Amino acid sequence: MTHMIRHPRRGLARAVALACLLSAGCRSISTPGFEQMTASKHEASVRPGVNEPYLDPNLDVAQWVNRFEVESREIYEARAEIVRAVALRPGHRVADIGAGTGLFLEPFADAVGATGRLYELDISPKFVEHIRQRAARAGLTQVEARQCPEDSVNLPAGSIDIAFICDVYHHFEYPHSTMTSIRNALAPGGEVVLIDFERNPGQSRPWVLEHVRAGRDVFTKEIEAAGFRLLGETTVPGLRESYFLRFRRVEG
């Protein structure tokens, strides 16, 4: 913050910062000198800039489909087993948080059926529009694709039974605020499914060590601190580099 005080345009920058803090829609301030001053009302970013590629207005969706929906990606290869392990039922209301290109769109929509609800949420407007169009083309009326801010899923209280967070938790810049919003969105007894990378110094690939800020123990503590209890781990065939954990909302 010291360099911020010395910035020659500090008056203007402060005015911008104040306006953004007062506006619920504005989540980050890009005024020079304010790069790290994020505008989540409750916490500082744990990983500034981690989502920049997804927020790029020129994001090429096809390029990301080629990265996310390829056999060489463990999550893609194991997708059918993951869907089985999530164990959705007709009528369930599920939020796929950080849905990306919509890898789980059709199988989740099928699983919850016409009486269920599938919220496909992402901070990336391009991904959301892509999923919206795919769902419309496929006539999936139970699907709602929504853009959410970086610190909240913005779903009404008690509106979902399951929150699915696959390869996304380590992208949450405001994990406590986001998990608190997920807890509020879950109905009593609601559950979170978390899939993320094993991160073990000395064992994990250098890319994982660099890209994923912490391992399962830290993430579990953070999620529990937001009002959840770890139920346990599910072994999913095909997942070698990732774990699958289930949490339940703690009542009271």
Ligand SMILES: C[S@@+](CC[C@H](N)C(=O)[O-])C[C@H]1O[C@@H](n2cnc3c(N)ncnc32)[C@H](O)[C@@H]1O
């Ligand atoms: C590595 S991709 C994973 C996409 C998808 N879950 C999959 O496994 O194919 C991470 C996604 O999380 C989204 N994301 C990051 N932070 C988010 C947040 N706070 N709320 C919702 N989505 C977020 C990104 O925009 C991106 O689409």
